[in-house]
Amino acid sequence: MIDVYKGLGRAAKLGVAVLVLATLAGCGDSGVQEVKEWMADVRLHNRPFIAPLKAPKKFIPFAYAGNSSIDPFDANKLLTVLAKMQANSNGLKPNMERRREALESYPLDTVKMVGTLQKVGLSYALLQIDKTVFPIKVGNYVGQNFGMVTHISETEVSVKEIVQDASGEWVEREAKLELQENTK
Template identity: 30%
Template sequence: MNKYLLCLCILTLGACSAANEDLHEWMQNTSQQAKSKPIKSKQTEINIQPNYNPPALPQMNIFDPARLKAGLQGTNAPDLNRPRQILENYSLNELHYVGLIKAAGKAPSAFIAVDGHVYTVKLGNYLGQNYGHITAITPDEIVISELVEDSYSNWSSRRASLPLQAADSTSAKTSSRN
C-alpha cells in the first residue's frame, strides 16, 4: 500500500510540473513579442501665442467710502431717511393704473392695483423701486420722476409713466432725462 501511495504522489507532482512549464514558456514568448523597437514620435510644434492683455479699465472701487459718501450727498440724491411707502416695494411693471378721482378744488387722486389690492395715491407719493415720486396725474397716465444712480454715484432723474390700463394689459414706459 505504501508503494501505491508513493506512486500516486510522484504522478501528482509530475503532472503539476508540466502545467507550469507551459505557463513559463508562454510568459517568455509573450515578453519577447512585447519587446519591440520604440516608435519614433513626431515632434509637434507648440505655437506660443502672446499673452492676452485686456483693455485697461478705470480702477474704480465700488466700496470706496469717499465714493459712497459723495453719492449720498449728491444734489439729486434721494432722501434715505424718510419712511418708505408700500408701493415702493413693487417695480413699475407690477403696478397697474386703474382709475382716477377728482374732487372739486382738490388735486386728483389715482387708483393703483397690485397683488389683488387697490391703493389710492396722490401727487408726491412714492412708488416703484427707483425712488420714484408722482409728479402728475392725468386721466391717461401717471407721470413719475425716478432717481437712478450711475456707476460714479451720480444721481440722474428719469421720467417714467404708468398708463391707464385695461384689465388685461400690462406696461410701463421709461425715458431718461439728465
C-alpha cells in the same frame, strides 16, 4: 519514486503528468522575446522631438519714486477724491429725511393703474397692489426708487424716479404706469 508512480491509479497518473507539463510550460518565454525585439526596433527608429526652449524675457527693473507721489494708503487721499466727486456732482439726491409713504414699500413693476378720480381742481389715480387700491395725486411718492408722481392723465401716471448710476451719481429716470383694463 518510480515505485510510488506505479502504485497510483490511471487518473492520478494523468494529474501528475498535467502538473509536470504545466510547470515546464511556465519556464518558456511565451513570445516575450518577440515583443522585446519589437520595442527595441521602435525605440531605434522613432526618436522623440523636443522643441527648443525660448529665451526668457529680459527683466526691466522699475524705479519707484514713492517719495514724490501721494501715499496710496493715506486717508486724506480718499477725502480728496470724495471732495472732487462732490464738486463735480449735479447736486441731485433723494430726500432721505422725509417720511416714507405707503406705496414706497412696493417695486414699481408690481403697481397697476386701475382708474382715475376727478375732484374739484384735483386728479387722483387709483393704483392697485395685490387686491388693495390706493388713491394718489401729483406729488405723492410711489416705488422703491424715490419715484414722485409728476403727472396724472386718464390713461397713465408719469413718475420721476431718482436712482444711482454705475458711478454712484444720482440721476433722474422717467417711468410710466399705464391703465390696466380688466378683460373679465
